[in-house]
Amino acid sequence: xxxxxxxxxxxxxxxxxxxxxxxxxxxxxxxxxxxxxxxxxxxxxxxxxxxxxxxxxxxxxxxxxxxxxxxxxxxxxxxxxxxxxxxxxxxxxxxxxxxxxxxxxxxxxxxxxxxxxxxxxxxxxxxxxxxxxxxxxxxxxxxxxxxxxxxxxxxxxxxxxxxxxxxxxxxxxxxxxxxxxxxxxxxxxxxxxxxxxxxxxxxxxxxxxxxxxxxxxxxxxxxxxxxxxxxxxxxxxxxxxxxxxxxxxxxxxxxxxxxxxxxxxxxxxxxxxxxxxxxxxxxxxxxxxxxxxxxxxxxxxxxxxxxxxxxxxxxxxxxxxxxxxxxxxxxxxxxxxxxxxxxxxxxxxxxxxxxxxxxxxxxxxxxxxxxxxxxxxxxxxxxxxxxxxxxxxxxxxxxxxxxxxxxxxxxxxxxxxxxxxxxxxxxxxxxxxxxxxxxxxxxxxxxxxxxxxxxxxxxxxxxxxxxxxxxxxxxxxxxxxxxxxxxxxxxx
Amino acid sequence: xxxxxxxxxxxxxxxxxxxxxxxxxxxxxxxxxxxxxxxxxxxxxxxxxxxxxxxxxxxxxxxxxxxxxxxxxxxxxxxxxxxxxxxxxxxxxxx
Numbered sequence: 001x002x003x004x005x006x007x008x009x010x011x012x013x014x015x016x017x018x019x020x021x022x023x024x025x026x027x028x029x030x031x032x033x034x035x036x037x038x039x040x041x042x043x044x045x046x047x048x049x050x051x052x053x054x055x056x057x058x059x060x061x062x063x064x065x066x067x068x069x070x071x072x073x074x075x076x077x078x079x080x081x082x083x084x085x086x087x088x089x090x091x092x093x094x095x096x097x098x099x100x101x102x103x104x105x106x107x108x109x110x111x112x113x114x115x116x117x118x119x120x121x122x123x124x125x126x127x128x129x130x131x132x133x134x135x136x137x138x139x140x141x142x143x144x145x146x147x148x149x150x151x152x153x154x155x156x157x158x159x160x161x162x163x164x165x166x167x168x169x170x171x172x173x174x175x176x177x178x179x180x181x182x183x184x185x186x187x188x189x190x191x192x193x194x195x196x197x198x199x200x201x202x203x204x205x206x207x208x209x210x211x212x213x214x215x216x217x218x219x220x221x222x223x224x225x226x227x228x229x230x231x232x233x234x235x236x237x238x239x240x241x242x243x244x245x246x247x248x249x250x251x252x253x254x255x256x257x258x259x260x261x262x263x264x265x266x267x268x269x270x271x272x273x274x275x276x277x278x279x280x281x282x283x284x285x286x287x288x289x290x291x292x293x294x295x296x297x298x299x300x301x302x303x304x305x306x307x308x309x310x311x312x313x314x315x316x317x318x319x320x321x322x323x324x325x326x327x328x329x330x331x332x333x334x335x336x337x338x339x340x341x342x343x344x345x346x347x348x349x350x351x352x353x354x355x356x357x358x359x360x361x362x363x364x365x366x367x368x369x370x371x372x373x374x375x376x377x378x379x380x381x382x383x384x385x386x387x388x389x390x391x392x393x394x395x396x397x398x399x400x401x402x403x404x405x406x407x408x409x410x411x412x413x414x415x416x417x418x419x420x421x422x423x424x425x426x427x428x429x430x431x432x433x434x435x436x437x438x439x440x441x442x443x444x445x446x447x448x449x450x451x452x453x454x455x456x457x458x459x460x461x462x463x464x465x466x467x468x469x470x471x472x473x474x475x476x477x478x479x480x481x482x483x484x485x486x487x488x489x490x491x492x
Numbered sequence: 493x494x495x496x497x498x499x500x501x502x503x504x505x506x507x508x509x510x511x512x513x514x515x516x517x518x519x520x521x522x523x524x525x526x527x528x529x530x531x532x533x534x535x536x537x538x539x540x541x542x543x544x545x546x547x548x549x550x551x552x553x554x555x556x557x558x559x560x561x562x563x564x565x566x567x568x569x570x571x572x573x574x575x576x577x578x579x580x581x582x583x584x585x586x587x
Contacts, residue, residue, distance in 0.1 A: 100567040196547050210547060239552040308532045319507065326508070328580050333573035342585050347510035359509050363519075364526055366507040367495075380533050382543030387536065389544065423522060424529045440547030465548065 004029035006166045009072050009223040010250075016062055016071050023062075023071030026169075027055035027115050030073040033167045034117060039492040042152075042162040044078060044136040045086045045119040054115040061113060068250075069230045070113030075162045075171040078119045079126055080106045080214075081203040085116075089205040090134040091124045093353025094331040103203025104235045105172060105214045112230040117168050121158025124355045125322065126179055126207045129429035130418060131157025133357040141187055141412050142488040145453035148414040153183030153429075159217045160187040164488060170218040170227045174204060176211045177310055178433025181445035184217055185407035185458025188447040188486060190224045190479070191217040192472070195465045196440035197242035200235030208317035209240075211310075211437040221446065221476045225249035228468065244466060252469030257477045258292030263400040267303035268432060270409065276451045277406045284404055284448055284459045287481035288474070298400060300391040305384050306435040307427060312368050312381035313438075318358075319365025325353060360423060389439040396464050402474045405432050407445040407458035432460060442468045444475045447484040456486065495523040 004026050007015070015021035031051060034043050051073060058071035081087045081099035088094040102110070110116065121139040123131055130151040131139040139157040141150040142165040152161040156173035160183035163171050173180040175193035184191030192215045199214040206212060216227035229249045235241040264285060269278075289295050327333035327349035334348035354362065368377035395403070409431055418426050436443035442465070445458040459478065463471030500520040504511040511519060546552075569575040574582075 097571050100564075100570055197550070236553065236555060239554075240546075240548075240550075241553060242548065242550065243553065302536065305533060305536055308530045311526065312530055312533070323508075327573060328582055329568075330571035331573070336583060340583060342583050343508070344510075345583055346508040347505075350508055351510035354509065359507075360519075360522060360526075363503050363507045363509065364523065367499075367503045367523065367527075368530075370503070370506060377530065377533075379543050380536075380538060381530075382545075383538035383541040384533055384536050385544040385547075386541050387538070389547065424525055427529075438547075 005033045005168070007169060008219050009069070009169050009226050012072055012169055013068050017064060017066070023055040023058040023115060024052065026071065027051050027073045030117055030168050037165055037167050037492050040140045040142060040161050040165055041137055042121055042139050042158040042165065042167060043075060043118040044121045044158065047085055047116055047118045050085070051115050051117050054110065058113045058115060067112040067230065068226045069109060071115060072169050073115040073117050074109065075117050075120045075159060075168040076106050077156055077159050077172050077174060078122050079174050079205045080172060081205065082106055082116065082119065086119065087205070088135065089125050090122045090136055091353065091358065092135045092332060092355070093325045093350070097330050101203060104200035104237060105204065105231045108233065109230055114230070120162055120171055123155035123157065124358050125205065125318070126155040126174055126176055127318070127357050127361055128154040129178070129182060129426055130154045130415065132415060132419060133355050135355065138415050140415070142492065143187060143412060143455055144488070144491060145455050150412040151186065151415050153186035153412065155179040156183050156217060160184055160189060163187070163189045163217050163219060165492065170216055170223055172214060172231070173217045174212060174214050175437065176207050176314060177437050178430040180215045180217060181433045181443055181460055182408050182429055184445040185447070185456070186412040188456030188484065189217055189219060190221055190444065190446055191215060192224045192228055192444040192468070193436065193442065194228060194232065194468050195442045197240050198232045198468065200238040200241050202235055202237040206321040208314040209321060210317060211314060221472055221479045222250060222253060224444065225253060225472045247469050249469050249472055252473045253476045254473060255477050255480055257288065257474050260293040260401045260474060261399050262288050262293045262295050262474070263298035263395050263403040264295060265298050265300045265303065265403060265405060267300050268405045270431065274410060277409065277457065280449045280457050280459065281404070281406050284478060287478060288404065291477045291481055296400065298395045298403070300395065300435070302384065302387045302391050303435060306388055306438055307431055309381040309384040309388065310430070310434045310438060311427060312377050313385065315361040315365030316369050316378050317365070319362045319369060322358070322362050325350065357423070385438050388435055392439045392441060401464070402471060403462040405460045405462065407432060407460040411451045411455035411457055436462050441465055442471050444471055446475045446479050446482070448478065448482040449484065450486060456484070495520045495527065
């Protein structure tokens, strides 16, 4: 058994450049790990032929001039359209769909020489916080603290499980309300959601267009910097893509945060927050202070209203985006009865193709956009969103460089445990992350410790818009101080 | 706000999702819970606040108004559940 799949992206890159390792060897090691890890249900469409072909091409391209991602095997979240490869957004309604095109982000990774091992499990249409709404079934967290199967978080649960279990060196994720950062925290890995507009959304199945952003999920902060840089950049095919130069993020990792001002928002101290999360947060503050940062108390007064605003805006945009799944152009179409017309075709197709959570959100979105409620719900939520963004602008204008918060309100929970009659309970998982999407800011989750039972816990740093380099550097300082090196014990 | 069964039925119809009658009461209860959670927004003073249209202060990217792509009907129809003679086929729409 080789340990090659345990390598970081940076270590693999350096070894391949020196000629000590080939991408074919590395890719084969990952493919064999994936084969042995079906119990995790992380990879749901394997693409070994594509992987071996890309690995061979990467080895031919190898050299000092090859891009950083050259030859690096990664997993791609099922939300990304990949040419000729099933791309279902973990939904029954996209059963059999094989895109005729490549998403900009996955295309950029492949242009940079990255190797695709396969597609990764997720919550259906990225709607969920536990990977329990997937048509492929639950993805399982490689971490355990007793004999229960734990959630890897969601919606990028397969990506998180795959990286944490060393099935791949990195994975793509997407984050609409916390879907990169929460699963990263639940599995002891690093995940960054960049500023809205950094990564093209073209070819990424849309959930809530004003909130969706792609980002990398990796084994450490340096890898996040390397992979993010390969994913970013202006794209004329996405009208919200930012026409800004992409900096060298890895070069920003000096670890020197002396004089940086780190804000601690008092509104994130939630009632009933577990003592372990409180302690982790306090430890994080002490680490950053030790590293020379100035830690200051700040206020983000509208924090409490972020989740309710999100649960208007995201379903509203989803109801509009998901209207395209009508059984006409792609995916599933219901079998019709004699006399059924086009309306019955739509209604039966969508009832069969969408899972319960997706149906619920599409209908909530339909309701808040319907005549008579548009102003009361949708417009009010958009006004509250303006206020939430202003909260952040005020603290950044006051000189704060980054904001430190817990990433999640708990460690990973058992699969099935949070499924209750009240969907709002599940929504509370995103309480610390969702503000960042509403304000369009970059946010990163870094593993910083464990709970009493040994499960990983993460801290979140939130940065100024377009300052991912600075944010990654603060995260790097935190990572070095926290010294989190624990790995799940292999049981799969 | 409490959602009744008729409203739930109407919303399902608007969303073009078939919901059987016996599933409507549970759906109405779920809607009521979610909307109850959303009602918190009424506590916020939004007087004079502009609703957000774009999270980054940039104008949407525009391109030249020219044909940039096209002429690939095979690719467009490739994933259709029912495509015939170069068209998407659907059940009869008008009598």
